[in-house]
Amino acid sequence: RKEVEQDPGPFNVPEGATVAFNCTYSNSASQSFFWYRQDCRKEPKLLMSVYSSGNEDGRFTAQLNRASQYISLLIRDSKLSDSATYLCVVNGGGGADGLTFGKGTHLIIQP
Amino acid sequence: GAVVSQHPSWVICKSGTSVKIECRSLDFQATTMFWYRQFPKQSLMLMATSNEGSKATYEQGVEKDKFLINHASLTLSTLTVTSAHPEDSSFYICSAEGGMDNEQFFGPGTRLTVL
Numbered sequence: 001r002k003e004v005e006q007d008p009g010p011f012n013v014p015e016g017a018t019v020a021f022n023c024t025y026s027n028s029a030s031q032s033f034f035w036y037r038q039d040c041r042k043e044p045k046l047l048m049s050v051y052s053s054g055n056e057d058g059r060f061t062a063q064l065n066r067a068s069q070y071i072s073l074l075i076r077d078s079k080l081s082d083s084a085t086y087l088c089v090v091n092g093g094g095g096a097d098g099l100t101f102g103k104g105t106h107l108i109i110q111p
Numbered sequence: 112g113a114v115v116s117q118h119p120s121w122v123i124c125k126s127g128t129s130v131k132i133e134c135r136s137l138d139f140q141a142t143t144m145f146w147y148r149q150f151p152k153q154s155l156m157l158m159a160t161s162n163e164g165s166k167a168t169y170e171q172g173v174e175k176d177k178f179l180i181n182h183a184s185l186t187l188s189t190l191t192v193t194s195a196h197p198e199d200s201s202f203y204i205c206s207a208e209g210g211m212d213n214e215q216f217f218g219p220g221t222r223l224t225v226l
Contacts, residue, residue, distance in 0.1 A: 098145045
């Protein structure tokens, strides 16, 4: 059974702080990995894809450890606008395949 | 980026009625679209994979006769919730697969409330 596990939080952090999330996935055949952001009562929006070599996009850094089936997201210099739910998402691969979402980690940036 | 629309954005209906939700890829063609459902404080759950010109593939536990999917063109998939009941109240989101990396682009979602 496909599963993606995340700490639901909430994480309450002060503005400007660095915050890290992680998730684990159970399907070792998963091929693609993503972090999505979802605001309250909105659709999820792609934040970034995650690669084994690690990748960075501005204040956001994502890492993938295939051996441990572990994905992380680091947010530096957090902004109030970063408050949202962050969804860890994997794709089983093998062509057209729906995404498997974690329940999300709720982040609250406090002024 | 690619745009996916959904219609309606919200609907309130009486128990026993059927509701049709449309998902359109506006500026690209999508042979594959996906339908998800999200209950409050839960993760998005894949309901079915919609394939243009062929039958949809349903996830385990999703009744194909209750959730009818039609993907008649490369830009439109519809989900019909037949004989809706209060337990079907949820946030229904579609996505369309496109781009060089087969990224999934999500629609804005449809919030269904069944009274």
